[in-house]
Amino acid sequence: MSKYLVNLKVNNIPVTVEEGTTILDAARKLNFHIPTLCYHEDLTVAGNCRVCLVEVAGSRSLAASCATPVSEGMEVLTNSKNVRSARKNVVELLLSEHNADCTKCFKNGHCELQTLSSEYQIGQHLFIDLVKTKDKIVDISSPSIAKDDSKCIRCQRCVRTCSELQAVGALAVINKGDHQRISTFLNKPLSEVVCTNCGQCINRCPTGALTERSYIEEVWDAINDPSKHVVVETAPAVRVALGEDLGFEAGERVTGKMVAALRHLGFDSILDTDFTADLTILEEGTELLTRLKKALVDKDEKVSLPMFTSCSPGWIKFIEHMFPEYLPNLSTCKSPQQMFGALAKTYYAQKKNINPKNMVCVSIMPCTAKKFEAGRPELRDSGYQDVDYVLTTRELAMMIKQAGIDFMKLEDMEYDSIMGESTGAAVIFGASGGVMEAALRTAYEIISGRDVPFTNLNIVPVRGMEGVKEAKVMLKDVKPEWGFLEGVEVSIAIAHGLANAKKVVESIKNGTANYHFVEIMGCPGGCIGGGGQPIPTSPEIRQKRADAIYAEDEGLPLRKSHENPEVQYLYKEFLGEPLGHRSHDLLHTHYKPRKRY
Amino acid sequence: MSSTETLVKDLVSKYGKSRNSLMPVLQGIVQEERYLSEEAMIFIAKELDLSAADVYGTASFYTFLDTVPRGKNIIRVCKTISCHMTGKDLIIETLEDILKVKVGQTTHDKNFTLLTANCLGWCHKGPVMLINDEVYPELTPSRTTEIVEEYMKNATH
């Protein structure tokens, strides 16, 4: 539908935009920057912080530019005397209810309120200090997220994130007036409510009110302890985002530099979660084929289809809380992080002659839920806690800065073997649709002996940022041993962001959808948009990271998981076969229902 | 099924499962149970497909939708300007004396909770208080005592 065009002036400069455009966007078109706090591209408009105020000729009051649509002939001033003075007052008010212990704050240097305060040169505090909760203990009940109400400026980005993007609703605005704040059901600790630890709220918090639980010091201690062998693994999505925190533009691939930096930091073995991503494909693909066989050949009615992927710990906790009746549909595969941990302390330790007791396994993840996952009691099959510490992409960047490493000038380095090799199929795990694409590349070839029928192995229908993607793959001319799949049209779906996940599960529940295999990632865009990724995140930034992921894939010599030579070696030397006895012990698990409310 | 769960189900079947019925449902619970217990809010969230935090956040916005236990009779003394001018302080003192509680507290026998409220809309007849839904304007200390004693009498019968 074609839209009407509207003519207006911003700071006396004419501009023409589509009807329905906000003043904020019209001003941006002219490169006038209007500061914002409660506004976020991923979320509905709130218009409550009042930082983005502008003057509209003929109006007695100022308009929130994020929430006000343009109209014909409108004349807008973004920097008038009234605007400046009101905006400064608003920032001063926010500071008066904000615990500004900036030098001690995890977000120091990355705080939007701090930036505004410095832009407006707010020196002496004009108003009376109102922070009521300064002495209250920060909620660190969750191993993933720290919530400090004294830093909160009530912009409600977290609340909208939790309900709109994630359909979780763990956070809510409570009370009114001077008692209004952001809290949980009956103010319970985060660890006791439906929070999935996805960290999307952290990604959108403008201040230090919501941050990841940081384990940087613990990791430094391990590195500095000569009795410890510190193994580090890096998730696929980290390599396309880390650069953003270290001087690069969004979308820069920094795999080699990251490996080099990890070496400089002093890690003993630098390995890749991509290795276990490839391994996941073999285990999970086999599991899917086994389930299909049970359903189609054995007519086993108890087999749970569709099968859901199980890589995303935010999604796992979500299904435990919201749809426990679908837990049997989850693939029993552990996530790549946890497969890695279990193998590091068994296979790798054995091969490299390291006592697993002295091994510390650190993982670098785009994710905060991984911190929770690492601590799950289910995930100690190596005889130890399989993964000891999980750092976010942001925390790794911080360590690199602390170590004084000039990241941008680093020479690329290579991962160590025997758990450092990976294929393009593993890299794309980082983007929504990637696990599905990797699985199809392998499964199709196993079944038919041919490449997937997509140009250059790029299964385009499963890529992209659409919330729910669906596709069908017809199986023809299959190998004799897979004869039962001849003519079967495999129906698949992909969802990212838990609100979309909810939609998919509900459509399965009410019978409107029928799939064999469903990939679900807890975060919008998949892991590239994870809660542990550099801030800010936006649709544009997520797209750039995704583009980088697919470019990385295309540039690798091996692009199918089953071709990974180190994975082949692993099966030969240690595991035997997919879903074999040892795999079962080390690489698979089950989850339990949790209370929804 | 607990009595609270039955009550929630009854209210939801009366008002419907849409979000628009949240206020009448919350009000119905408070009418019967005087406050919204954790259990009640969980049932409501389940029935209306909302998050429990959302139900709590909404309830806590409204002064009359208490989320902490309250007595059988809730006394709300208007504290706004006109009632201030006509002596609400004295009325509160009187009530604190009779009930042996401070504002915000509930008597040991759980019969009364003493609260203050913003403007109750009786500015020409202050001081005024509500006991549950009943309104008592033009209060004096002795009148206040009489009224409360009447409620106490009813409670013992």
Added chain:
Amino acid sequence: METKVIKKVDTIFDVVECNYIQVLEKTLAKTADEIILDIIDSGLKGRGGAGFPTGLKWKFTKNEENAVKYVICNADEGEPGTFKDREILDRVPEKVFTGMAICGYAIGAKEGYIYLRGEYNFLKQDLQMKIDLFNSQLADRDFDFKVFLRSGSGAYICGEESALFDSMEGLRGEPRNKPPYPTVAGYNLKPTAINNVETLVYVTMICRMGPESFKALGTKDSRGSKVFSVSGDTPTPGIYELELGMPLNQFVDEFGDGDTKAVQVGGASGHCVPRKKYNDTIIGFEGIPTGGSMMIFNSTRSMYNVLHDYLEFFTEESCGQCTPCRVGCQQLLKGIEAVKKGDKKPSYLEDLKKLAATMKIASKCGLGQSVSNPFNSIVDNFREEIIY
């Protein structure tokens, strides 16, 4: 400027003469456009305080194309010093229902809701009975309109129209961004005509007697009469229907106790007028508009206490979502306390006035925007009382 001598009228509470069913039948014989024209012609402006022309509001709502529209009667009377709507709903509720039905007919709505504040729950039972009777009377005449009763639960801000919609939709009563206005997207995001209780009664009266008789009272900018809630230091507190456009000095002569030092016109969010300005103050849209609250203070009252009460009220009753209102109210309150105690210099009052000015232009809704009215008018006129 045209000024009116104070004149008590009795159209609102008069029950003998108004057969509402007759009024309804007579009015519904007209076309919707004719009714809207009558209301526009009468010059009736909203009686809740904001004073938007009622006829125009209806016209805008009528012009929206939508199968579902709503009439809402705003009975969330919470402004300190106002109690007229309670009295109206207690004594002449049928006139309110009739106004709602007329509005529904005019704009094309089939449902009307009364949002009654929780503080008035004691009215509910009786009101519901009368609504049921009224609805059956409409049904008997094959008129497709129904009145429903909904309740608030103690939140002043829900008197703000978009907060009221939120509350009816089961949300926290947080005012919305505007545009869109209620006439376009109100309750359930449908076109909605939301009117104050008193406005709807005047609609009924205008339809009964014609716009001319309404226009005969008041001034050019403030047509008709209005119900005033008189409280404070007065020998005769209560509810009075008075002609609009009266000068404040006459009001004080009529209702004061001989020692009136200030009148708060328009409730806590209104203006405080000191003695020296009585002669120059007109009560009406050309002067100081009011939802009806007239609070009288004599010389025994501390204006610091008055302002403190108001600010405490706003601090608690702000919805809390927007920065200027949530934090601004607290700062004004703590600020005058600090000045009083000597923790802040008297010159801090200038910073606070500047803050109040920011709140006026930067707040999301009328609550935060109007806090500067009492603040500035009290601080400017009674500065000594605030400091010492």
